[in-house]
Amino acid sequence: MIRMLVLTTLILLGRTVQAAPVSGEFASIDGGTLSIDDWRGQPVLVVNTASHCGFTGQYAALQKVYEIYSDRGLVVLAVPSDSFNQELGSAEEVKEFCELNYDLTLPMTDITPVKGAEAHPFYKAVETQTGFVPRWNFNKILLDTEGAVVATYGANVKPDSPKLLRQVESLLR
Template identity: 65%
Template sequence: MQRTIVVLLAMFLSGFASADLPDVSFASIDGGQLHMSDWDGRPVMVVNTASQCAFTGQYEELQALYDTYRDEGLVVLAVPSDDFQQELDSAAEVKEFCEMAFGLDLPMTDITSVKGAQAHPLYLAVKSETGFVPRWNFNKVLFGADGDVVATWGARASPMSASVRRAVTQAIGQQ
């Protein structure tokens, strides 16, 4: 009985706790660091990517999503990862591929782990908060302007799909 009360109390209080985005940074594919805190108050979509995946064409849609909503505050962060053994050998190769094939100018990290014990702290926080772990490349996590996870999508969800765009416009409206 006491355990049930503790669990119910924890569930009740969690509704009031903020799930703020951890103040973490990523190594940038351009050198230096990308600090999540630089985007405080803005919605951020984080996508684990890979250059040699059947879903790699989604880079084009990620850029289109970024182009469509960046002036309204959206940040789209590509996180190249080799966790599914489909990434090029170096960040320099990834950067060149993405610029040449897709003309990307959205922020990108260096090659980063997104699952397992070696996962980046952001992905560990998302797992802890929501249970969501990327099951493949091009999984998407949308954080609202308040840092809360708004929605997650798997690889098959197109970045320009109605459900993704609806969630993005709602997150932008909450700024």
């Protein structure tokens, strides 16, 4: 009886619980849609952004990470948001700002709420699964190749930080 209990406990402790994939379709800043599901098989770094934030300079690092890792499969998705009252008035203004100041070529959504009752369904799903809600602009959500959340980072973690890039590289192997 004790042996069976120990064996059952070891089996249970040895299992890993795989988070369910999250999905979401976003309006693209370029028109049309961007779907997390279209990127299955690739890791995705989702970052809520804003043009008038103390962290806006992180756009440069996001573009750099995108340029370095996109050939290996990483998708970097910028999600401009006015949830913290620091975004420009229209998607056109955001697109122009990002192109002129940061020469961004990574995929971007239209201006999208990321918290509260109006939060995009992707962010609601992430909150339901992980409890994570962006507390400011430039929070990051890293999805594995199946679309499951593997890590979340606050605004203070830069897109090119060794900690974040180690996670990205582990997903690209």
